[in-house]
Amino acid sequence: MTGVGSAVRRLYLSVYNWAVFFGWAQVLYYAVTTLLESGHEAVYAAVERPLQFAQTAAFLEILHGLVGLVRSPVSATLPQIGSRLFLTWGILWSFPETHSHILVTSLVISWSITEIIRYSFFGMKETFGFAPSWLLWLRYSTFMVLYPTGISSEVGLIYIALPYMKATEKYCLRMPNKWNFSFDFSYASILSLAVYVPGSPHMFTYMLAQRKKALAKAKAA
Amino acid sequence: MKVSVVSRSGREVVRGGVELKDSAKVADLQDAIYAKTKKYYPARQRLTLPIQPGKSGKPVVLSAKASLSEYCEKGSGSLTVVFKDLGPQVFYSTLFFFEYLGPLLIYPMFYYLPVYKYFGYEGERVMHPVQTYAMYYWCFHYFKRIMETFFVHRFSHATSPVSNVFRNCAYYWTFGAYIAYYCNHPLYTPVSELQMKIGFGFGILCQIANFYCHILLRNLRSPSGNGGYQIPRGFLFNIVTCANYTTEIYQWLGFNIATQTVAGYIFLVVAASIMTNWALGKHRRLKKLFDGKEGRPKYPRRWVILPPFL
Numbered sequence: 001m002t003g004v005g006s007a008v009r010r011l012y013l014s015v016y017n018w019a020v021f022f023g024w025a026q027v028l029y030y031a032v033t034t035l036l037e038s039g040h041e042a043v044y045a046a047v048e049r050p051l052q053f054a055q056t057a058a059f060l061e062i063l064h065g066l067v068g069l070v071r072s073p074v075s076a077t078l079p080q081i082g083s084r085l086f087l088t089w090g091i092l093w094s095f096p097e098t099h100s101h102i103l104v105t106s107l108v109i110s111w112s113i114t115e116i117i118r119y120s121f122f123g124m125k126e127t128f129g130f131a132p133s134w135l136l137w138l139r140y141s142t143f144m145v146l147y148p149t150g151i152s153s154e155v156g157l158i159y160i161a162l163p164y165m166k167a168t169e170k171y172c173l174r175m176p177n178k179w180n181f182s183f184d185f186s187y188a189s190i191l192s193l194a195v196y197v198p199g200s201p202h203m204f205t206y207m208l209a210q211r212k213k214a215l216a217k218a219k220a221a
Numbered sequence: 222m223k224v225s226v227v228s229r230s231g232r233e234v235v236r237g238g239v240e241l242k243d244s245a246k247v248a249d250l251q252d253a254i255y256a257k258t259k260k261y262y263p264a265r266q267r268l269t270l271p272i273q274p275g276k277s278g279k280p281v282v283l284s285a286k287a288s289l290s291e292y293c294e295k296g297s298g299s300l301t302v303v304f305k306d307l308g309p310q311v312f313y314s315t316l317f318f319f320e321y322l323g324p325l326l327i328y329p330m331f332y333y334l335p336v337y338k339y340f341g342y343e344g345e346r347v348m349h350p351v352q353t354y355a356m357y358y359w360c361f362h363y364f365k366r367i368m369e370t371f372f373v374h375r376f377s378h379a380t381s382p383v384s385n386v387f388r389n390c391a392y393y394w395t396f397g398a399y400i401a402y403y404c405n406h407p408l409y410t411p412v413s414e415l416q417m418k419i420g421f422g423f424g425i426l427c428q429i430a431n432f433y434c435h436i437l438l439r440n441l442r443s444p445s446g447n448g449g450y451q452i453p454r455g456f457l458f459n460i461v462t463c464a465n466y467t468t469e470i471y472q473w474l475g476f477n478i479a480t481q482t483v484a485g486y487i488f489l490v491v492a493a494s495i496m497t498n499w500a501l502g503k504h505r506r507l508k509k510l511f512d513g514k515e516g517r518p519k520y521p522r523r524w525v526i527l528p529p530f531l
Contacts, residue, residue, distance in 0.1 A: 175408035181483035182403075 009069060014126040016060065021119035023054030028112035035105055044092065044099035047108055054115065055088045076206060079199060084111065086192065087154050090185075094170060095161045103160070107153035110146045117142055136218055140211040147207065151200050158189050165189060222289065223299040224250055227271075234258070234304045241289065243298075248285045254304070264380040267305040310380035317370040320389045324397030325363040331401035332356045342407045349411040354421055355404050355480045362428060362472070373435050396488045403482040417479045424475020430457065431468035438465060452511060452520060461524045462507065463500035470496065470527065493527070500526035 027050045034046040058081050065074045087107070092098060121139045124131040131139075165171075171185035222243050226235040239253045251263035269280035270292060283292060283302065293300050330336060332353075337346065403409070411417070433456060441451050457464035470493045477485040504525045513519030525531050 175406055176410045178410055178481070179483050180403045180406065180409055180481060 010126050013064075013069065014123060016057075017119045017123035017126060020054055020057045021116060021123055023050050023057065024112045024115040024119060026050040027054060027108060028116060031105065031108045031112065040102045040105040041100040043105045043108060048092075051108060052088060052093070055084050055111075058115075059085065076203075080203065083154065083192070083196075083199075087157065090171075090189075091157050091161045095164045095168075097164050098157055098161050101157065101160060103153045103156045106149055107157065110150035110153060114142060114146045114150065133218060136214065140207075140214050143204075143207045143211075147200075147204055151196065155193060155196055158193055162186055162189060222293070224289070225299070225301040226254060226268075226304050227301065228304055234261075243290060245289050246285070247283045247287050247289060250283075250289060250302070251285065261304075261306055262310075264310040265307050267307050268302045269305070271301055271303050307382060309383040311383055311386060312379065313376040313381055314370050314374075316381050316386055316389060317374075318367060319386060320393045321363045321366045321370070323390055323394035325360055325367070327394060327397045328359045328363075328401040328404075329356060331398075331405040337407055344407075346407045348405075349409065351411045351417045351479060352405055352409060354417070355476070358421060358424060358476060358479075359401075359404075362476075365428065365432065369432070369435055373432075373439050375439055396484075396491075400482060400484045400488060403484045404480050412479065412481050416481075420475050420477070420479025422475070424472045424479065427468045427472035427475055431465060431472060434458070434465040434468055452507065452518065459521075459523075461526060461528060462504045463496070463526045466496040466500050466526050467528075497526055497531065 027047045030046040030050065031043050034043050061070075061072070061077050062074060062081060064070045065072045065077055092104065098104065117135065117138045121131050121135050124135065165186040171183070173181060173183040175182045222241055222245070223238055224241060225238045226233070228234050235254060235257045239250060239257070241249060241253065247268065248263065251266050251268070254266060255262050263285070268283040270283070272278075272280050280303065281292070289300060292302075332348075335346075412420075437453060437455050437458060441453055453462070453464075457467065461467050470489070473485070473489045473492065477489055504523075508520045511518050511520035
């Protein structure tokens, strides 16, 4: 009985990982080809749908961690996926004025390369039971370049969107109302920028620790 | 007897060790360590026995009141202890005082001072009666907590790490300001007078019940601080393990019914989940300790914190 459950789990995770891999591969392909053909202004329009699919599908990873399907701690996946969903829907989808900015290109390329490596790594492990050493090395090395470029793009795009948030008052709730509550999206976004200050070094050092652990284990094997 | 004091990495904390009488207590050892290091006062010290090679499990923590000989091998005239620095410590009363002083001062600032000018609200602000009563209720609550800190509570641990001061104050002061902002807002919408009376009436009742719960808890602990866990009895404790938390949650519920702010309900949910974790831990410990075996009393069936849910 436990064997069947385990097989179903592996099958599900294999399908999930390769499906999302395919989504991110599309994102990278469309981003690069559009960049070469039409320039960075057109990149967002080209990648919008696959980006939204791939990034939103990542939400399932939080659930995987919560139900114990995988061993990733929710405290690590939640902030990263949360910030990306915020960027994908809260900034890019909500404020079209950001679409033509070059930071969209750097964001999308950073994210997609990172995720292609990560999901193929997971996909290999679930499907074949192992991953090649070069993929392991990429998995635990590329973040050193891609985290800085990705995070800079995220912060930059939030900053660029701030004046449009204020102008449109999108996602704002004003008093008076019966529940005596108000919400201002631009203030919330400024707060999220503040969270990046301690959050980014924390994620980076977390990944450095993971790298040391993983590569040491591989060397021992 | 000779006592070696080493850090967890094996480094010698007190060079040459400490020489003590065979009848010495752990507290004497702690005083001796402080005398030699000039830095690690007893409250900062966590002393444990070394973990035997090949064995696992949690190390044995030395109790300050116990005799050192209790931890020695039979007939051995020496002992090794592992030292850990807990960092600068503050008394719990100090910690609690500053936790509660913040909300007590911050909330009235939003009520009395023209702070909303800086949020873009010019002109005169008309206060509703419920806002005045909410301010009285809030200040009474935190004043009560400060008084209980100094005159009611007895603490099992004498001190707390300094880092907890910043964390706890951030929690209380931020929520205090957040709730105060909405409760005293120029565009505040009051609830009906009946709802206000129900909320504040229920809340005051629960605050008084909470105070009585704290009296009962205080009497569980002797002034000298001796004695471990005991089964709380009397009043609501006969029904709920952590009746003090129950009444605390319900008094905030009363406040929220009367004031009706989202910020207040968010605070209620956060506070309730924190206290629920504490309550579950305590309930588990009491049930484990009082299992009805070997002459020990059996822990009665009780709710944990929030009947009829938990």
